Amino acid sequence: xxKTSERAVEKLYRQYDGDPSRLLDCCxxxxxxxxxxxxLACLHTVAxxxxxxxxxxxxxxxxxxxxxxxxxxxDVQLNLRIDCP
Numbered sequence: 001x002x003k004t005s006e007r008a009v010e011k012l013y014r015q016y017d018g019d020p021s022r023l024l025d026c027c028x029x030x031x032x033x034x035x036x037x038x039x040l041a042c043l044h045t046v047a048x049x050x051x052x053x054x055x056x057x058x059x060x061x062x063x064x065x066x067x068x069x070x071x072x073x074x075d076v077q078l079n080l081r082i083d084c085p
Contacts, residue, residue: 051084053083
């Protein structure tokens, strides 16, 4: 899903002090895994791909993450830059 230009501009000024280089999540995709081992295999594959740069990783599966604020929801989020020649 592509972020609308209105939402991008809103986020740019509300959260990033007008700095467009900080706007990382312009296109969103989700992958769901039933097994943790499958997710780990996917993460290793992404990290090994020379056309992909991991810009940011957020691990809400780690033991120290307090999921109470999100109603128990946990995930792993990646912001990627993909080189498409």
